[in-house]
Amino acid sequence: MARLPILVAPDPRLKVKARPVEKVDEPLRRLMDDMLETMYAAPGIGLAAPQVGVDKRVLVIDIAKDGDPKTPLRMANPQLLWVSDDDAVYEEGCLSVPEQYADVTRPARIRVRFLDHQNEIRELDADGLLATVVQHEMDHLDGILFIDHLSNLKRNMILRKLSKSRKPLVGA
Ligand code: GNR
Ligand code: NI
Numbered sequence: 001m002a003r004l005p006i007l008v009a010p011d012p013r014l015k016v017k018a019r020p021v022e023k024v025d026e027p028l029r030r031l032m033d034d035m036l037e038t039m040y041a042a043p044g045i046g047l048a049a050p051q052v053g054v055d056k057r058v059l060v061i062d063i064a065k066d067g068d069p070k071t072p073l074r075m076a077n078p079q080l081l082w083v084s085d086d087d088a089v090y091e092e093g094c095l096s097v098p099e100q101y102a103d104v105t106r107p108a109r110i111r112v113r114f115l116d117h118q119n120e121i122r123e124l125d126a127d128g129l130l131a132t133v134v135q136h137e138m139d140h141l142d143g144i145l146f147i148d149h150l151s152n153l154k155r156n157m158i159l160r161k162l163s164k165s166r167k168p169l170v171g172a
Pocket of ligand 2: 094095
């Protein structure tokens with residue numbers, strides 16, 4: 001397994017609609033496992049392929065608490081089959097928007113269909129934090145960041161803070 005570098009906004013590769021995968025084969029399973037290793041190391045509870053510069057509709061999630069057994073989820077080509085009318089608000093963060101947090105409103109419950117790491121079609125019902133993270137990761141596949149759900153004012157405040165906190169490149 002390998003850790004992959006995580007892209008940070010405003011990288012243009014984070015704004016692209018990612019391409020569906022044809023099937024989940026061995027190289028794609030390796031990508032999913034590298035993404036899980038990268039996510040656990042960050043640490044984060046989700047990661048989408050565009051965040052590591054890969055233009056594919058692939059994401060991984062694990063919302064298990066520290067010290068609990070790992071519960072990795074691997075998804076390719078996820079599709080929302082249903083979203084609830086009721087919303088939930090979570091304070092979100094993103095590995096591609098480091099150290100910035102804001103409340104985001106999304107449907108509270110969802111049903112998602114996807115290809116798992118065995119290339120089998122599966123469906124998952126999610127609520128709570130898992131529903132939020134699945135939607136956050138699926139947004140990445142469409143080039144959408146959590147800050148795109150905020151007012152222009154809040155988004156610009158965060159982007160300004162990000163550009164001020166970015167480490168200068170040595171010699172650049
Ligand atoms: O690690 C993460 N935490 C998080 C918290 C609230 C809502 C969404 C997330 S996802 C984020 C990792 C990430 O950037 N995934 O794309
Ligand atoms: Ni994110």
